[in-house]
Amino acid sequence: MAKTIARRGLKARAVRNRLPTGIELMRDPLLNKGTAFSVAERRALGLQGLLPPRVSSQDEQVQRILEHLRGLPNDLEKYVDLNALHDRNEALFFRIVADYPDEIMPLIYTPTVGLACQRFGHIFQRPRGLFISAKDRGHIAAVLRNWPQRDVGIIVVTDGERILGLGDLGANGMGIPVGKLSLYTGCAGVAPERCLPVLLDAGTDNDALRNHPFYIGLKRKRLRGGAYDALVDEFVMAVQEVFPAALIQFEDFANTNAFRLLHKYRDRVCTFNDDIQGTAAVALAGIYSALRITGGSLAGQRILCMGAGEAATGICDLVVSALTDEGLPETEARGRCWLFDSRGLVVASRAGLAEHKLPYAHRHAQVADFVAAVEALQPTAIIGVAAVGGTFTQAVLGAMARINPRPIVFALSNPTAQAECTAEQAYRWSGGRAVFACGSPFDPVTLEGRRFVPRQGNNSYIFPGVGLGAVASGARRITNEMFLAAARALAQQVAKKDLDQGSIYPPLARIREVSAHIAAAVAEVAFERKLAAKPRPRRLLAHIRAQMYQPRYRSYV
Ligand code: NAD
Secondary structure, eight states, X not given: OOSOOOOTTSOHHHHHXXXXXXXXXXXXXXXXXXXXXXXXXXXXXXXXXXXXXXXXXXXXXXXXXXXXXXXXXSHHHHHHHHHHHHHHOHHHHHHHHHHOHHHHHHHHSTTHHHHHHHTHHHHOXXXXXXXXXXXXXXXXXXXXXXXXXXXXXXEEEEOSSSOTTSOOOGGGGGHHHHHHHHHHHHHHOOOGGXXXXXXXXXXXXXXXXXXXXXXXXXXXXXXXXXXXXXXXXXXHHHHHHHOTTOEEEEOSOOHHHHHHHHHHHTTTSSEEEIIIIIHHHHHHHHHHHHHHHHOOOGGGOOEEEEBOSHHHHHHXXXXXXXXXXXXXXXXXXXXXXXXXXXXXXXXXXXXXXXXXXXXXXXXXXXXXXXXXXXXXXXXXXXXXXXXXXXXXXXXXXXXXXXXXXXXXXXEOOSSGGGOSSOHHHHHHHTTTOOEEEESSOOOOEEETTEEEOXXXXXXXXXXXXXXXXXXXXXXXXXXXHHHHHHHHHHHHTOOHHHHHTTOOSOOGGGHHHHHHHHHHHHHHHHHHTTOBSSOOOSXXXXXXXXXXXXXXXXXXX
16 A cells, blocks of 8 residues: 555545555555446546446446356366455455355365365465464564554464364465455454464475475474474464454364463463364354254253364363353263264273363273264264264164154264265154254255255354454453353354254354354453453444444445
């Protein structure tokens, strides 16, 4: 935005706004409107001749972009095309995200973003966000100051070590924070200029990637131990100095670092880990909705997770928080949650268990087989988060249907090939009785004349609203209580007509309104717990709605 307009004859309002003019204005994605600049704006802002003469409306631009997009041969090309639009015209990009979430979200986030990260070195066009590497040690605050915006509200950071179910993708992982922050704006109206994607490049242990000539990151093995912790710590402290109001969302860190860093920073700075806490809230919301169908109480459930990592233990921890909030003693609450990992049922007698599994390592005989675990524990709900495809077999679903009139079955692993079962299998093998949610998108299923519409238990229902609530209240910390409030707010947004068709989440078309409700619930906790830097507005929900970024053009003259 360097050169501002000062030329005589330009409208006073434009001068007051200190807009750049001419080609500089068109090159600023936060201000650019492309062919939608009006005749008056073109005249006033030095744009005549730089654009074709016909003025389009934003609606016409949306249709033109969509038609072109739909003609592209594959999802990666669509990702690249949408990225290019994001780089040149943010309002138009976010209008399309907000108006066509079912079509666009899978292209800018999961599953396409996984492929984009794998090909990042090849499709890289223009940098977005900050790359902070091990070589920046000692001056990370100065690197943060290079970011052109001062009022950063949300930072999504990854070190690229556990990208989705794809493993270590090093600096190529930048696609994840970029995609997540697009959802913050598209799904919750956090203004794009308040979002900062960060890739913390600590090296990569992915040899093929590191040795590839197009690799964009540091060509070194990953930092470990004290050197790694020092890099993360300098980054976190530098954010406190340069962007003191910013929330830091940790994303796609490997299992051990994810738990360690969350415990280290959650009580010191405004931070959360979406893989652990966001997943937990979306799953708990799903359980609350499912209970409206099955008729039970949360305390009456026995939950068996297939997997015992970030997602599984995050879910169990939040279920325990919900149960203790309802008055159940913590030990009893923990007893409702069970884990099953690659070595079988997680039980107290097993040696060498990782710390995050210990609260759920109950006294029980060893069970190596999942069907046997279902038979032994008689769970009311099974939740798949092990990233191993096909583990909810016909025998598992059959057993669940025998034990429960309405078994709760969540197959949350991503991407689609890793799903524990398909929607069709869940309904068919349970005789149409499963209350089902999935991590990957599945089409509606018709069984014996009944139509089921499975919806995705996707974190994007939760984290945008949590972030918006934090920004709106100026939250100084993100607590478990906030995720509990977020889960309950999400469950309340599920209508009877959703439940009637087997959907335990609201339609994505309502995501901005859903996010506003979640934000209000999160902000309310911040105000009540005196964790908010801002005063509580009288009409909180209305205030939050009014703050949400609208991807519409404003007039410059
Ligand atoms: P993680 O690496 O922390 O945990 C994976 C767990 O699975 C580990 O405990 C591991 O021991 C266990 N496991 C591995 N092989 C197994 C096997 N054969 N049988 C049983 N358990 C086995 O990963 P995570 O962050 O917990 O994510 C797990 C999966 O959940 C991924 O597919 C991820 O995409 C998905 N997920 C989905 C959502 C969503 O919104 N739907 C959110 C978060 C995670």
